[in-house]
Amino acid sequence: MRIKGMAHPPLSSAKSDAELDLSQRDFMYLHVDGQIVSASIHDIEVTSSPGKLPPKIRFPSGWLFVPEREDEVNAYLKKHGKKGLLGKLETNLTAILVSALLIIGLTIGTFTHGIPWFSQQMVDWVPDEAHETLADYVLKSIDEEWLLPSELPEDEQARIRERFYAQVQSLPPTKFQPQLEFRKSGDFPNAFALSGGVIIMLDEMVELAESDEEVDAILLHELGHIHHQHVMKRLISSSLVSATVALLTGESSGMIDTMVGAGVFLMQSGHSREAEREADEYAKASLITLHGSSEPLAKIFERLHESAMDIPEWLSTHPDMEERIEEARAP
Incomplete structure (x- = not known):
């Protein structure tokens, strides 16, 4: 033949x-x-x-x-x-299933462990100037599109800054010296940290707090984000997730862009909740060092919980508030 x-x-x-x-x-x-x-x-x-x-x-x-x-x-x-390897696989159901499970496991492991680990390593390579430039750019953008100038009296702003900066001196040093800024949103109470040490405290959050210690708790939570460099880590991680998903799908347009965006959000939500827990732990430990109690953190969380809109836990970038309150009061 x-x-x-x-x-x-x-x-x-x-x-x-x-x-x-x-x-x-x-x-x-x-x-x-x-x-x-x-x-x-x-x-x-x-x-x-x-x-x-x-x-x-x-x-x-x-x-x-x-x-x-x-x-x-x-x-x-x-x-x-x-038979070649591919031919053997095509006629071997067990090998096909094992191969599929290995691929799925490696893919999940890449997103849940590989990318976070790599982001942790990369953040130390980012020059300080990049952190500061990013913070300036973000602050300028949100000032133009969202935030309003603070309406807190100047002496009140100065008093909160002086108190916060004095407390920072009593805590272990962070990579970036914190810079406290005040703004107003006209919406809901909030505070957030940017890269490079910038902390934004909204007037609504100051008004929600019923004591200086509760203001301290919020500021120390944001200082925890700065201490762990969460903002830059998440930026790196988001970029890696987007690039990896686009690489796996082989394109980056139309429907794929939508899927990538949704995938990045859902994957990063888990990482964000972990970052919030780390910031909570930092604030709790700092409050105990400064005031002997972490009760102010639990109190301000309770007020935030009463004023917040409930969304499904799997869509939230923050841990469940009741869980956070319980952890704040735990020994």
């Missing part, structure tokens, strides 16, 4: 018409360009192709044969127990 196809010489992309002689039981004979290349069936290397594409047969001498039709060759190879 002879099978027609194309043959490629060793280490060459050139190709020639050829015939593969399968008339002998344990030997193959390749007829190409007036010469005969022979090999034992046990010495050839078979590279399977997906679906119905013909396999590729490589001889020990380096010659490669690709048949025009796959059926006769596959029947011969199957009869002699020769």
